[in-house]
Amino acid sequence: MPGSDRKTITILKALLEAEDGFVSGNRLANELGLSRVSIWSRMEKLRDQGFEFEAVTRKGYRIVKKPEALSSWLTRAYLEDSTIDYELVFLSSIDSTNDHATRLLANDFEAPFFVIANEQTLGRGRMGRQWYSPPSYNLYLSFASTPNVRPDRMQLFTLWMGACIAQHLRNRLNLDIGIKWPNDLYFDQKKLAGMLTEARVDADSIRELVFGLGLNVNQVQDDWPADLKQSAISLREPYGRKLDLNRMAAQLISAISTGYETFISDNIRNDFEDLWPQLDVLQGQFIEAESRDGPVEGIASGLDNHGSLIVKTNKGKLVTLNSGEVHLKRF
Template identity: 30%
Template sequence: MESTRNKLIELLAANQDYYISGQVLSEKLNISRNAIWKHMKELKKDGYIVEAKSKKGYQITGFPDKISENTIQWGLNTKWAGKTIIHKETTPSTQIVAHQAANEGAEHGTIIIADEQTKGKGRMEREWHSAKNKGIWLSLILRPAILPYLAPQLTLLTATVLADVIYKHTKTAPLIKWPNDIMLNHKKTTGILTEMQAEQDQIQYIVIGIGMNVNQQTNELPEDLQAIATSLHIETNKSWSIQTLIQDILQTFEDSYDAFIETGFSEVKRKWEHYGFKMGEYISIKTLREKWGGIFSGIAEDGALIIKTSDGKTKKLYSGEIEWFGEGENDVKQIRSETNERKQ
């Protein structure tokens, strides 16, 4: 159910160029004028500049640059994504909070956002450096009516959403490095962590964690990461509104998710392969038993990499250590030559 605060924000946003009287707000929200006044005080705490004039009412004339439930809700036009927001100034990990909220019944589309994480994590329990007010540290709770084996498709979908948003705002050239990294200039700027609670044939919930480096300068990244990590600010020499980026991520995600549920994976696959890092190029792969390589030729519906080997066979890769930046030009030429011979 939509909260009174959300409805108030929608009313103020719809009348942004005008004063709206306390009486009108009271009638539309079915609360007292004193309650309206208390809500306005909370908006001021978030940094909004609220003008109140006798016989005219209230008008928002200034907006904060920090994130909060109110600032994300302001101007957010989604149907379900981000309609419930849990904001933490600091937390060990938004993933932890999201799992707790999901187990307590948090609705589909609930998001957890934090100014900073003290123990942010990526895949394989790796640490994710999450500096205060420098990036997007967000987890999204989903309750999709899909079978558990299709859950990896939502990681791939999320990656396309983030790549779309980064390109839209920065006009840089983001690439998706399988399975969950967004790269700019061969450096990681964004990571995705998908975790699921499910039974054999039913998903109870999925939590998708997003960590995006936005406004860090190079010297603000840990020294051991400066050669492999970057931020939107580093790549564009410009600061970005974290609030605006979050809103666009939520809107774009909702549109893409709804289309995916209605029409399936084909559009996600097409878009992912458009952004795919090293698509059509040779990559080396090391698993527990062997080391091999081939041309990265796409992704399968179950999220696996599709690799074309030198003997013309196609293999699926679900896990393994990939040498993304290794040498393999001779193998590339051999595979392409054999492919061309078969075509002739």
């Protein structure tokens, strides 16, 4: 993680691993080649970020409180053992993580990198819709890269990244999370997350790519705006308790990074074909959709090789949708 204070992160990681136990200040000083005063000054820096520590003579230090809101130090400490070496840009508030990532790319910020925010004031979904992004409850992040791949390679990209994220959450939380084509994660017929991929194409190559994720993590039902109470859900609701936002951020950064690297290797098709039937929440459902040629009704029947949705109409005709709005038909 370029640009981070690795010695402070190493101190924090040691304290986290000790859980309720103490970590010797002498041990930390010897392992890191620092003085006890330097160890203490780094811990004071962490105190300013919302951490609380207990110090006991001849025992050392232990954590007694961690920040519940997004913390760059805590997320980086959870990532310390990973192989991720991308820059992480943490922001307390931003208009949109996708927009900020695009601005950084335009100013030649070295990619790949992540933008992670505690709050978005103008969070966006597909078709310019607003994404509800209050502070401290949920995750709002964007991953930016300069992949230099053919445009036709992008047809499965968002669905592949969604599959990687959904599979990680299913394994981690034992929740039956699925994907609603083309870009949403769902649980119990409610929206859990949205994805937004934006790209700049030069000639015959994708030069800049930004993948955005808004994941509802700790929002509680009573706090949803009235227009979202029936359609949105957070992980906290089915999981039954509050989740560690920073641990979740670290895990998703790893999952997204691994998914992207697999995508770049051009080796996703077999894995995607195995994963998709497990995750497709529309399969076999009667749906309504808007296509370029007008409204479509029928049974959702999987994807074609390009990631387009196949719909079998009432007349038995197979229609493929490249994009558009899809809703379950209500009877």
